[in-house]
Amino acid sequence: MSSSSSAASLAEPMSARTFGLWAAGLFLAGLAARLLLGLYTNGYVGDQMYFIRWMQGAMEHGVRLSYVHADMQNYPPVFIAILEGYGHVLNALGLEIKTAHLTSKALPILFDLLAMAILPLVLRRRLSRRSQLLLLGALALNPALLADGAIWGQIDVFHSLLMALGVLALVGQPFLAGALLGIALLSKFQAIVIAPVIGAYALRRMLRRDFAHPLLLAAGFLAPLALTAACFSANGTLDDMVQAAYLSATDMYPQLSLNAFNLWYHLFTDPSLNDTTTLAAGMSYKTFGFLLLGLACAFVAAYVLLLKQLRTVHLLMASAFINLAFFMLPTEIHERYGVPAMLFLVLVPFLMGRETTSAFDTTASPRIVLVPEPAAGTGSPHPLRRWTPRRLWSFAAGWFTLSTALNIWMVLNGGMGGKWLGGRSATSRGFAERSHGGSDGSGGLGRSGFDGSEGFGNGGFDGRGRAAAESGQPWRDASAGGWRDDSPGSAFSGGFGSGSLVGWEHALAVALSAANLALLLGLAALMLLQFKQKERPRT
Known part of the structure; x- marks a missing residue:
């Protein structure tokens, strides 16, 4: 089949x-991939x-008072409220939750499934069906998302998705964009990283005497924050929540x-310093590190303010860059903090080259311009090359x-020779049935609530009781107030954050950092090169 006929077949609508x-x-x-990885x-x-x-x-205490009683609860209230709801669902189904387990x-x-469903749907009016399928595949089989969620058990994709949706809505639906970004900040403090992009775009609109858009953006952003502040202020726990979920993070x-x-990962010095x-x-x-991040923020703000023809795709680029800068430049960064940058980059x-304003926009945007095949005998390379x-x-x-996937996997394994594949010996029990309820020593979440008799902190989930035994993980008390895994091959066994990989794994990690x-x-x-490009006429 000739190249022209192949291009024609690809251009046919699906x-x-x-x-x-x-x-489907x-x-x-x-x-299926997530269920299998979650199980095994x-x-x-x-x-x-x-x-x-x-x-x-x-x-036991409610979301607001949980910040007073809980140990090391340093996530904002939206995720804590989701955890509470999930616990009630498990109780209603008669299931228990265990570590190293699908539950x-x-x-x-x-959250991964939500990203897979929502993002192609939001972009359906500006992507062809083939492109929607490519995007769905890039999310469904994304190794970084699989490692962070189904394997590790973390929720970084949640606030990343909210940030991405907020940026996609920014041009055409400012109130919705602000609300999404506010909820993202109430889900994970790292969502604050997007502030330079949002602030610079609002300033750009104001400099063009468009004050309605920034006001709607601010109103949408402040609405969930004000509602949350009022809710926590009602019983005097606002200070506890802000201190635990935000101020203690740095x-x-x-x-x-x-x-x-x-x-900071062995490029210049020991990362455990x-x-x-x-x-x-x-x-x-x-x-x-904060100074370097500040320079990156200034660069992104200047990019958004000065680029002559700014569209949503440029806002996504700026968001990808500042999230990557947040991962790369300041200190105290975890391996999983690259997930938001990865999602924006995808x-x-x-x-x-497509419709470069948001799916929520009402403004016109350039259409796709198809580059014709070169004339026979010209010797011009194919555009795709x-x-x-x-x-x-x-x-x-x-x-x-x-x-990002390698970073997460290598840390999770304590090196790639670790034990992230626990096998059926530790994880095959599935949704274990409770023979005596949750508070009678079974280690589950009981229908009758929590009286602490065999629950968290008293032998059930205190790092030495049933949860540790069922997961097959030995634990020791940590000075930070939590628990650290001392099992062979564990990421904790070399010291959390010590960067103690050795041999070829160490060399690979340093190469990835560079x-x-x-x-x-x-x-x-x-x-920067985009400032030299000529504007394309609107059609």
Whole structure:
């Protein structure tokens, strides 16, 4: 078949039936992969343990008072409320939750499924059906999302999805965008990273004497925050929540890198070094990291303000860059904090060259311009073989997806020779039936509530009782007030955040860190080159 006939076949519209079958198949493949990984992997038992304890606290005391009674509860209230609801669902179904078990990974899997369903749906008016399927596949079988959610048991995709939806809605639906971004901030403090993009865009509108849009954006953003503040102020727990969920976040783990393959992971010094150590001229590493992040914020703000023809795809680029800068430049960064940047990077190529304003927009936008085949005998290369901006951004998305997945997997394993595949010995019990209820020593979430007799902190989920025994994980008391896994091959066994990989695994980790730094600089260069490009006429 000739190249021209192949291009013609690809240009033919896909029928709704064919599209539906492919979409269902990809969605089911993503679901099956997550269920299998959730069943047959242990994941990061420490995080799962905390989530279970926070769930117990919210169910026993309510979300607001849980910040007074719970141990190390440092996530904002939206996720805590979701945990409480999940606990009630388990009780209604007569199920118990255990670490290293599918029940402790169900919420992360659900958030992954939401991203798979919502993002292609939101972009359906601006992507062809084939592109929608490609996006669905990129999310359904994304190795970084699989590692973070179904294997580890974390929920980074949740606030990442809210941020992405907020940016997609920013141009055309400012109130909705503000509300989504406000909820993202109430779900994970890391959502604050998007502020330079949002603030610069609002300022751009005001400089063009459009004050209605920024006012609607601010109203939408403040609405969920004000409602939450009023709710917590009603019983005097607002200060407790703000201190636990936000103010304590920057000093909890004072190391250069918490196993994130970034600027501080052995590129210049030991990542386990205390970040309050003086770097030069009285400046600590922590201050220097914030200074670098501040420069990145200034760059992004200038990009949004000065780019002559700004569309939603450019806002996605700016969001991808600042999230990557947040992962790469400041200290105290965890390995999983690359997930938001990865999600934004995945979205960018799908919008480049297409309708480049939001699916929520009412404004006109350029249509796709198809580049014709070169004339016979001209010797011109096929357009797909050129390193176009879309191909470069696609390469960036693919690379950082792989890098993020490797970062998470290697940390989870304590090196790639670890025990992330726990096998049936630790995880095959499934949804264990409770013979005596939750508070009688079974270790489950009982129908009758929590009296503490055999529950969290008293032998059931205190790191030494039934939860540890059922998951097959030995535990010891940690000075931070939580629990750390001492099992062989565990990510904790070498010290949390110590970056203690050895041999070829250490070399690979350092190489990934250097490549990630090169990627950050490369994205900055691509964004700067856009100032030299001529505007395309609107059609």
